[in-house]
Amino acid sequence: GAGVSQSPRYKVTKRGQDVALRCDPISGHVSLYWYRQALGQGPEFLTYFNYEAQQDKSGLPNDRFSAERPEGSISTLTIQRTEQRDSAMYRCASSPGTSGTEQFFGPGTRLTVL
């Protein structure tokens, strides 16, 4: 599998619980992006990394959302004290270079908060 993978593919959780979503980018890709996608909408930018450095987190909705990429490869998006409005598809994408190069998307994690 040479593509971007994400796990879990589906996550159902109760309101107030913390969740961690994982993204495995394409090997060697420099940049990694996180997006949130509501049903029927285009992806909404959350944050991105070049190597292990978080470049921009302006899209994170609030301080319950955080992301890390400690070794410049796998990334984790964590949502603390989940709320029902957090329910969405969370997608990550990786690219071999900076924002001028195309991004390859993973299959997404469908998060449902009850």
Place this chain on the structure above:
Amino acid sequence: ILNVEQSPQSLHVQEGDSTNFTCSFPSSNFYALHWYRWETAKSPEALFVMTLNGDEKKKGRISATLNTKEGYSYLYIKGSQPEDSATYLCAPTNNNDMRFGAGTRLTVKP
């Protein structure tokens, strides 16, 4: 923050028709524009990355043009086929931020 507008929101054409749609974005601090093809329940698939004013890119029956001075890009599909039915997303970037438009949903009827 990048404000992106795509029009029309949806489009229905007959097989064999040629069609085009528009992506509008702020022209200041432009770095690149991405076009994606997105089928429901799948991940967006990259079509083009465009960076220079006047750029034209082509992939099979699909092509795109870019005008960075006035802040728009057109996507053209020649001789539409039912398998072209999808949502076409554009995403400009200013090198710090990348925003997707709401997309144009294309339906091609056989």
